[in-house]
Structure formats: C-alpha cells, structure tokens
Amino acid sequence: MRPTQASAGRCHLCGAGPLDLVPDYGGLGRVTSDCKPWPRGGWLGVCPGCAAVQKVIDPAWHEECAAIYRAYTIYHQSGGVEQPVFAPETGAAASRSSRLVGQLTAHVGLPETGRLLDVGSGNGALLRAFHQAAPRWALVGTELGDKYRAEVESIPGVEAFYNCPAGDVPGRFTMVSMIHVLEHVPGPGQFLEDLGRKLNEGGLLLLEVPDHRQNPFELLIADHASHFTAEALAAVVESAGFEVIAAARNWVPKEISLVARKAAGNPPRRPSETPAAVLAAVSLRVRWLRSVTEAARGVRRDGPFGVLGTSIAGTWLFQELDGEVDFFVDEDPHRAGRQYLGRPIYAPAQVPPGGRVFIALPHPIAAHVRERLGRYPGYSCHLPPTG
Numbered sequence: 001m002r003p004t005q006a007s008a009g010r011c012h013l014c015g016a017g018p019l020d021l022v023p024d025y026g027g028l029g030r031v032t033s034d035c036k037p038w039p040r041g042g043w044l045g046v047c048p049g050c051a052a053v054q055k056v057i058d059p060a061w062h063e064e065c066a067a068i069y070r071a072y073t074i075y076h077q078s079g080g081v082e083q084p085v086f087a088p089e090t091g092a093a094a095s096r097s098s099r100l101v102g103q104l105t106a107h108v109g110l111p112e113t114g115r116l117l118d119v120g121s122g123n124g125a126l127l128r129a130f131h132q133a134a135p136r137w138a139l140v141g142t143e144l145g146d147k148y149r150a151e152v153e154s155i156p157g158v159e160a161f162y163n164c165p166a167g168d169v170p171g172r173f174t175m176v177s178m179i180h181v182l183e184h185v186p187g188p189g190q191f192l193e194d195l196g197r198k199l200n201e202g203g204l205l206l207l208e209v210p211d212h213r214q215n216p217f218e219l220l221i222a223d224h225a226s227h228f229t230a231e232a233l234a235a236v237v238e239s240a241g242f243e244v245i246a247a248a249r250n251w252v253p254k255e256i257s258l259v260a261r262k263a264a265g266n267p268p269r270r271p272s273e274t275p276a277a278v279l280a281a282v283s284l285r286v287r288w289l290r291s292v293t294e295a296a297r298g299v300r301r302d303g304p305f306g307v308l309g310t311s312i313a314g315t316w317l318f319q320e321l322d323g324e325v326d327f328f329v330d331e332d333p334h335r336a337g338r339q340y341l342g343r344p345i346y347a348p349a350q351v352p353p354g355g356r357v358f359i360a361l362p363h364p365i366a367a368h369v370r371e372r373l374g375r376y377p378g379y380s381c382h383l384p385p386t387g
C-alpha cells in the first residue's frame with residue numbers, strides 16, 4: 001500500500017514520526033545506485049524530529065532493494081573500472097578512491113602500520129588505493145556476496161576477504177572504512193555503534209556518502225535509505241559513539257567525506273536547520289530536477305542530440321526523455337567507445353558536427369565541463385538550469 005502523510009512511517013534514524021513527505025517526488029523516474037533506470041513511484045520524507053532526509057522504509061522499499069541488489073553490477077558502464085573524478089582546482093582526473101585516500105593522508109595522517117577493514121569493499125577500489133598510500137597496512141574487505149572475492153584477494157596488502165556482516169569479521173582494526181555504504185543502511189546509527197566494536201580504542205572511521213546539496217540527482221537513487229548532509233552525517237556518527245575529526249565537502253566533488261575517532265560520551269547534536277526548512281529545500285531540489293528534464297527537452301531539436309554523463313544523472317535523464325537520445329558523451333576514456341543503454345558513448349572529441357550536447361550534472365560542475373569542452377567548436381554544449 002502506498003504511504004499517505006498519516007502513514008508515512010517513522011524516522012529510521014531517531015524514531016520520530018510520521019515523516020513529512022516531499023511533494024511530487026513520486027512523479028520522478030528513479031535510478032539504482034549501480035546506474036540503471038528504475039521506475040517512478042518512490043517516497044521521500046523528512047523527519048519531523050531530527051530533520052533527516054530519507055526514504056519511507058517500508059516492505060515495498062525493502063523488496064525494491066532486494067531486486068536491485070540481485071542484479072547489481074558495479075561500474076558496468078566502464079567494464080568494472082572505477083569512475084574518475086575531476087579536481088575542481090585543476091581539472092586533473094584521478095580515481096575517486098585515490099583522491100579520497102590522498103586527502104585522508106594529507107588532512108588526517110596515517111600511522112605507518114595498521115589494520116583496515118573496508119566494509120562493502122565492492123571490487124576493491126578503495127583497498128587498491130589505500131595500499132598505494134600505506135603499503136605496510138594489513139587490509140580486509142567485506143561484501144555480502146562472493147562476486148568480487150578473487151579480485152579483492154588479489155590486491156597487494158589484502159589479508160582476507162569475508163562475505164559476512166562486518167560484526168562477524170574476526171579481530172579488531174585501526175580503521176574501518178565504508179565508501180558509499182552507509183546511505184544504503186536502514187538504522188545507520190545502530191549500524192555504526194555495532195561497527196565501533198570492531199575498532200581499537202581511538203580507532204578511526206572513514207565514511208564517504210553522496211551529498212544531495214551538491215548533487216540533487218542523488219535523491220533519485222531508489223536504494224538509498226538516507227540522503228545525508230554533512231551536519232546530518234556528523235550527528236549520526238556522534239550519536240553512535242564517535243568524535244568527528246574531519247568532515248569535508250570538497251575532498252571528492254559531490255560527496256561528503258568524514259573521519260571520526262571512537263570516543264564515548266558525546267552530547268547529542270541538535271540539527272542546525274528546522275525540519276520545515278529542510279523540507280522546503282528538498283522540495284526545491286525536486287522541482288529543479290523536473291526543470292532539468294524540461295531544459296533537456298528544449299535542447300533536443302533537429303540534428304544529433306546527446307547527453308553528457310553515463311552515471312546517475314545521465315541514466316535518469318535518458319529515462320525521463322523516453323530514450324530519445326542519439327548518443328552519450330563521457331570524458332572517462334574507459335567509457336568512451338562503448339555502448340550504453342543501446343547508444344554509443346563518444347569521447348568529447350568524437351561528437352558529430354552540429355550535435356547538441358546536454359550536460360547532465362549539477363549546474364556548477366556542468367559549467368566547468370562546458371569550459372573544458374569549449375576547445376571543440378564543432379558542436380554546442382547546454383547547461384541545466386541554475387538552482
């Protein structure tokens with residue numbers, strides 16, 4: 001049964017309820033976190049107590065997630081290679097994990113030796129980058145299945161791979177990392193509290209989650225239980241028995257990076273924004289998403305039409321435009337030359353003359369991309385609305 005305002009359920013972080021539903025969210029198509037189109041029909045809400053933005057976690061949501069995870073394929077657009085991120089300062093490309101580990105060592109520092117537990121290690125992108133920066137650490141990865149076992153076990157420094165819940169992994173660790181994991185977890189406070197037991201006294205927690213303030217497209221991901229801001233993430237982490245030592249929105253573009261140390265006895269943090277203000281801001285982001293589709297429809301005229309981006313936003317827009325897209329464009333050399341959703345992916349230099357390319361990214365990032373693509377005068381690039 002579809003939730004109504006009265007039956008929208010309780011917050012999966014603090015238990016307050018019912019959630020205030022975000023108007024019109026259910027009219028938007030969605031995507032899975034592994035970048036596949038997913039039908040409309042989701043429910044997004046804001047907690048009237050702690051102001052956390054979240055999905056309505058009901059049996060229908062759990063069923064959708066189970067279906068998504070059964071078919072999960074990480075980075076399928078590039079044959080399994082992690083996507084690059086582009087440094088805002090220089091435009092230089094690096095893998096997301098190596099950028100994150102670089103920022104971690106620069107801002108927090110790492111002991112010469114230690115043990116890292118990477119929860120939800122995927123195909124081992126973080127472990128690989130971590131070994132480069134800290135070759136004397138022993139590394140352990142976990143995933144719920146064995147799909148990537150051989151790949152992870154082959155990474156230098158990896159001592160073991162487990163396909164069990166993190167709490168069942170033997171031993172204690174100097175650091176626990178969760179890269180794009182916590183947003184999937186119902187009840188993240190309890191989850192972090194349990195995870196804290198795997199850490200040595202003073203051990204470190206490294207979290208990476210998407211930031212819907214920088215990237216509203218993140219709200220469209222069906223299997224994300226929570227949509228964090230830096231403040232909301234810090235509040236959950238502190239309530240689970242950690243002290244935040246770094247929280248950054250610029251280590252990796254569009255994402256929140258947080259490092260915390262195990263420490264008992266934090267006073268609970270009060271939300272800095274009221275639930276009403278958060279609901280208003282998220283409702284505006286949902287309206288902006290609708291305006292993106294309208295803007296892209298306006299750009300699609302005679303001549304070849306393409307969408308730049310083959311991740312969350314590009315996949316979603318393809319679906320919203322009913323597939324009326326001739327090609328994709330991607331700056332990632334691992335993706336250019338492949339097919340995606342039955343369309344070719346071109347590198348920026350390969351776009352047909354006279355083509356119109358809509359940049360499916362948050363506005364400020366899209367503006368940087370258009371600058372980079374300005375050196376190809378044969379086609380035009382179009383930005384999403386500001387907002």
Ligand SMILES: [Zn+2]
Pocket residue numbers: 011012013014015016047048049050051052
């Ligand atoms: Zn709450």
